[in-house]
Amino acid sequence: MKAYIKTFGCQMNEHDTERMYDILVNLGYAHSPNETEADLIILNSCSVRDKSEHKVFSHIGSLKELKEENPNLLIGVGGCVAEQEGSQILQRMKHVDFVFGTHNIDKLEELVSNAQRGYSSTSITGFRNDFKFLSNYNYRTPKISEFITITSGCNKYCTFCIVPYVRGKEISRDFQEILNVCRELVSKGTREIHLIGQNVNSYTYQENRKKYVFADLLRAIADIDGVDRIRFTTSHPRDLTDALIDCFRTEEKLASHLHLPVQCGSNRVLKKMIRNYTKETYVEKVARLREARSDIALTSDIIVGFPTETEEEFEETLDLIREIKYYDLFSFIYSKRKGTRAAAIEETYTQAQKFNRLYRLHGIQNEITTTLHKEYEGKRFDVLVEGFSKKDDKKYEGRTSTNKVVHFFSDASLKGKTVPVRITKAQKHFLEGEVICQ
Ligand code: SF4
Numbered sequence: 001m002k003a004y005i006k007t008f009g010c011q012m013n014e015h016d017t018e019r020m021y022d023i024l025v026n027l028g029y030a031h032s033p034n035e036t037e038a039d040l041i042i043l044n045s046c047s048v049r050d051k052s053e054h055k056v057f058s059h060i061g062s063l064k065e066l067k068e069e070n071p072n073l074l075i076g077v078g079g080c081v082a083e084q085e086g087s088q089i090l091q092r093m094k095h096v097d098f099v100f101g102t103h104n105i106d107k108l109e110e111l112v113s114n115a116q117r118g119y120s121s122t123s124i125t126g127f128r129n130d131f132k133f134l135s136n137y138n139y140r141t142p143k144i145s146e147f148i149t150i151t152s153g154c155n156k157y158c159t160f161c162i163v164p165y166v167r168g169k170e171i172s173r174d175f176q177e178i179l180n181v182c183r184e185l186v187s188k189g190t191r192e193i194h195l196i197g198q199n200v201n202s203y204t205y206q207e208n209r210k211k212y213v214f215a216d217l218l219r220a221i222a223d224i225d226g227v228d229r230i231r232f233t234t235s236h237p238r239d240l241t242d243a244l245i246d247c248f249r250t251e252e253k254l255a256s257h258l259h260l261p262v263q264c265g266s267n268r269v270l271k272k273m274i275r276n277y278t279k280e281t282y283v284e285k286v287a288r289l290r291e292a293r294s295d296i297a298l299t300s301d302i303i304v305g306f307p308t309e310t311e312e313e314f315e316e317t318l319d320l321i322r323e324i325k326y327y328d329l330f331s332f333i334y335s336k337r338k339g340t341r342a343a344a345i346e347e348t349y350t351q352a353q354k355f356n357r358l359y360r361l362h363g364i365q366n367e368i369t370t371t372l373h374k375e376y377e378g379k380r381f382d383v384l385v386e387g388f389s390k391k392d393d394k395k396y397e398g399r400t401s402t403n404k405v406v407h408f409f410s411d412a413s414l415k416g417k418t419v420p421v422r423i424t425k426a427q428k429h430f431l432e433g434e435v436i437c438q
Pocket of ligand 1: 037154155156157158161163198
């Protein structure tokens with residue numbers, strides 16, 4: 001039997017998909033390369049934007065034909081849309097066998113077994129107090145860089161965001177359990193630990209009388225032999241504490257990259273978003289961060305066209321981008337999400353006006369990214385070699401500490417090692433380089 005999982009959305013979903021494969025492998029499923037050869041298809045859905053939700057429903061619809069051709073095919077829907085819509089998916093899409101929400105991935109075994117026996121369609125959603133972080137990395141060999149989920153959910157309730165409603169309240173993973181997963185991965189060849197969570201830097205774990213915060217976790221992971229680099233996403237500016245900034249000063253293993261979503265540059269709009277920082281406090285934290293780690297590369301998220309955002313306020317966002325000089329931006333047009341507080345605010349601009357703003361923002365950011373990339377040319381960087389290049393199978397690829405992908409000629413002996421590479425050419429989305437003989 002073969003299983004295929006289609007993943008929509010963020011790194012958290014990608015990582016959840018891997019945990020689903022772990023469960024399915026235990027049930028005897030092999031990994032299918034595509035949907036047509038699969039006996040079981042799962043869509044791991046995303047509802048962060050209206051468009052992503054539509055994509056999921058249109059994909060579920062497209063599977064109807066496959067089910068008609070092969071009535072034994074099982075179809076499941078997991079992730080954020082599943083959590084949000086639950087059994088309504090089963091009502092709307094009769095060819096779906098089961099639905100499971102974000103807190104119920106560990107129920108997958110039961111759901112698949114029941115579906116195999118021909119039981120009627122089931123939906124399991126809702127947040128659980130016994131939520132489990134899944135740890136297995138059995139279905140494939142661990143990579144040089146591996147994700148570890150350390151928090152789930154979010155308590156911030158930014159007014160535009162659906163996450164707290166589909167991922168539940170914030171839960172931090174057991175401190176020792178995270179360290180054990182790191183040790184296990186390192187023993188299997190992993191060299192870079194990438195901690196993930198919706199709001200990763202608000203990590204707090206209480207064990208007996210000891211309280212661990214995110215900076216404690218970073219320092220403890222840095223102490224593990226065999227961990228060469230640590231990354232983390234996504235951070236909230238409010239939780240960028242002095243202790244965390246200090247980690248960038250003292251922990252060499254901490255990568256020189258921080259994704260720090262600012263969302264916009266207007267204090268009035270930030271207040272409407274309930275982000276709990278101002279443009280000034282954000283800029284001041286960035287300055288302290290750069291003082292602690294001079295080469296740090298910053299990336300960010302921007303929402304264009306939040307309801308009532310004026311042209312002047314949008315200009316403030318552009319000014320902030322010019323001032324901070326992000327290496328990259330993930331920018332989106334505001335998408336109204338049912339159930340969020342911002343959904344009640346009347347929208348004052350047309351889609352065309354919002355696209356115009358997005359287009360202008362992209363233009364400015366592209367220039368900044370190109371200039372910053374050019375500055376890499378001719379310089380030497382330490383690159384952690386991850387494996388064959390996805391663009392050119394004659395080359396290898398790795399990342400600089402600043403999270404830039406570099407392609408270069410190498411050999412298998414360097415995989416998993418950190419090597420000096422001179423950058424020969426900066427392309428738009430990656431760098432080309434040559435390994436410097438040591
Ligand atoms: S902090 Fe992030 S995940 Fe949490 S509500 Fe705000 S945008 Fe959503």
